[in-house]
Amino acid sequence: MPPELSPIDKAKFVAAKRAAQMVESGMRVGLGTGSTAAWLVRCLGEMVRQDGLHITGVPTSTRTAELAREVGIEVTTLDDAKWLDLTIDGADEFDGRLNLIKGGGGALLQEKIVATASDQMVVIADAGKEVETLGAFPLPIEVIPFGWQTTKALVEETLVSMDVLGRDSTLRRDGDAPFRTDEGNYIIDLHLKRIGNAQHLALAMNQLPGVVENGLFIDICDRVIVGYGDGRVEMRDIETGTVETGQLDFVESDNLFADLSD
Known part of the structure; x- marks a missing residue:
């Protein structure tokens, strides 16, 4: 049986799961670093194994690359991919204009390079990462x-x-x-x-x-998907100013929960 998740982990999971639904076969996808991004990699790995999703992942750190390979995602370098359809990553803080602080995990350089080499950057985060003004996080x-x-x-x-x-x-x-x-x-x-x-x-x-x-990501993020501990998700689009809401469940396979140490 999957372990019981804390409200924060549930929030991270539903945000990651909603973001994974944006990924289509054939895409070249930047894979972020950190605990929330690790949920995304697990969700995508399950889609690869169970649904036949075929993507090429460009990891933003060695630990993300290792996890991606473990769950069955094909991994390449940015030099080989050249340009990406989508990058999905977490954030340590984000404000109302979707400016970010990133780098709590130490991968900010690769994260910024990969994000700016993408048609679109989507941030996934629990609601606690939203701030009125950046700076509380180092x-x-x-x-x-x-x-x-x-x-x-x-x-x-x-x-x-x-x-x-x-x-x-x-x-x-x-x-x-x-x-x-x-x-x-x-x-x-x-x-x-x-x-x-x-x-x-x-x-x-x-x-x-x-x-x-x-670690300041200014005018790079296009959308943020915010997860809540009760399964609610909000997707905010900076270009259109729209907010899409939804509800996701936590019923997943044991494989998805095999490694909660990230």
Whole structure:
């Protein structure tokens, strides 16, 4: 029997399941990273095995690639795929204009490259990820290891002139060592509390020597699918301003629930 899901996991699952319904055979699909995106990969894997869905997935991290292969999804690289029909990914925060903070899982660089190489980006999230103003979640900045302390100082100095409430920054760690991304870079997390002008901040961060990319996704997301613990889902379209609502159940096979550790 599948394990009992928490309300948050149910919300993530129904959002992922609704997004999976958008995927059609023949599509090249960007596969995000994180706990919500992992639900999507499981849902798509079940559609591949049970419904004959044939897609080519472009993962945004090594762990997503491993999960996709495990569930039977054909995996390729962005260089081979060249352009994608759709990318589906999670978010750490999103606002009413569908601007995002991403990178809590450390894959923000690949996630942004894949998302911008797609006809459409869809974010899947539980309702708790929606905020009025971005910034409560720490903003990740990916930096090269060489001279990272100098880069960190430059970031903090630049924040003085930005419309933010906090300016603390910390090097993300993996035990006793610095956390490393798939590209071997470090991540500095910025504890800003509130970001008044996300576009201005994103541009300023990426102009600093040593900064590879930042976790602000501005004008990239086209739709967000919000899941709730009671099975409700809302799909919001930034272009049309429409909101589509629905209700999904949790009756799935044991295989879908085999790995809840992501």
